[in-house]
Amino acid sequence: MSAAASPIANFWAEFRESPVALAALVVVLLIIVVAVLAPLIAPQDPYDLSRLQLRDARRPPGFVGSGGYVHLLGTDAQGRDLFSAILYGLRISIQMGLMAGAIALCIGATLGITAAFVGGRIEGLLMRIVDLQLCFPAILLALVLVAMLGQGKAQLIAALVAAQYAYFARTAYGAASAERRKDYIEAAMATPLSSRRIVFRHLLPNCMPPLIVVATVQVANAIALEATLSFLGLGLPVTEPSLGMLIANGFQYMMSGRYWISVYPGIALIVLIVAINLVGDQIRDQLNPRLKR
């Protein structure tokens, strides 16, 4: 057995032992595939306003609309096919979550590892800023930022990143400053290797496990945060409803018993978030050395 492959193989073998985590992983992958293929699967393009018929509006699941096909999950107040709208909504949610998560990871890891590696005043200053930001709940930060920056995809991602990078920075800093004191880094520092090489080849790979755990959780959080902002009417433009906005639009009809407009997008959102969190949970438990006897 090759020494390089064995940790990952071991990790996977342990992961497979948990049926819940395995099922969650399958669900996440399935949702991603469905979301990517949404234009092929969905019977309707929910963003094409010219195709929406008002007489199809607010119909219950199973209704056969003017398009000639069955609205599996009913239609919303504009006559959108909810099944299609949910598929496209998932696409937006995943896109937002992954982009915000990836950018926040890069910024946060850079800040955290720089602080730990450079030390001194820069360390103190950077980590003070991060700690300060961590005292504020992400939702409040994102809310204020969206209000300041205005609406749109780029603005929303900026708000999500600003609300989340601090978690990555804290984690990266914690991991990197622990690794920094270990002998192998000290030994590498004594050789003529460039600091760049030490950081990228030695320090960074050893800081990855905790960062991966935070990344899974934060992608799920970003998706939830985006949905919350959209629900409050501060997210994406109305013409391209994300899951949060679909739910918000259906809220007013809920009281009169037209539950499906809010409930189905909500279920899609929950399944996605719960599945990601379950996967993240398993990874964290596996990487926590204190739970191993």
Next chain:
Amino acid sequence: MLGFVIQRFLQAVTVMAVMSVIVFVGVYAIGNPIDVLIPPDAPQDIRARTIARFGLDRPLWEQYFIFIRNALSGDFGRSFIYAMPVLQLILSRLPATLELALAAVLGATLIGVPLGIFAGYRPHSRAARVIMAVSILGFSMPTFWVGLVLILTFAVSLGWLPAGGRGQTVTLFGVQWSFLTINGLSHLVLPAINLALFKLAMMIRLARAGTREIMLTDTIKFARAAGLSEATILRHHVLKLISIPIVTVFGLELGSTLAFAVVTETIFSWPGLGKLIIDSITNLDRPVMVAYLILIAALFVTINFVVDITYAALDPRLRRGKVA
């Protein structure tokens, strides 16, 4: 110790000063309040007079210093929309939010900690798995979605509880409270559960993680060897050892609950601070936004300061060693 306290105090003051500049400048970037205040067809002299009355014609730094001078004496200006002093407006909304937040955090702690200890004590039992599943759900479900489900279930389908508002209130110490009347209490239940669910999940996790780690230590082995009953071990050793992080989180959460209440209050039309800030963001009510954010910042800075000092009092290493 005194040096540490002074150092942390100066730090807190610096943070507040920086925050006030960021918030003031940041909020200044949002829209133009003149468009909200004055109808576009208003004559030029009324326009100029209104602008001068709110001090909007002066340079930004001057507006900032006037704001700070007034804020330090408790005057945060007047709301553009409600036409009343902002501080008075915020204070009038505070009890509703405080009541909701306290109910939520207390409920979450009293239910979550025992469940978490059990889940950590018997991690492989069926009940523990159910508890952890609940906690993952509590973590994963966005607050607004839980709120909708609660309304759909208990207000629309079953008709047991009201879907929104604060209900009948009783005046005590000059403040209106909902929890003192049956009607008010029935209005409080759903939003409190909504707000509590996330905290409940967190309390369960904290208590479980702490219990699991402590159960593996020698302390517990020795306590068992000494013949102590399991109930005594849980009460005297486990609960005591996990209580420090739990108390910390309780304090921090009480603060963040005030912010999380934004979503819950919007869904349940609960007339608290959260609803006020959402309304003022949509209405560009600048004085309210600035005052709210600065007061929240002050609240968090104070909580952190108290936590730091408490920790230092408990752990001598922190106050002697270099402060990170």
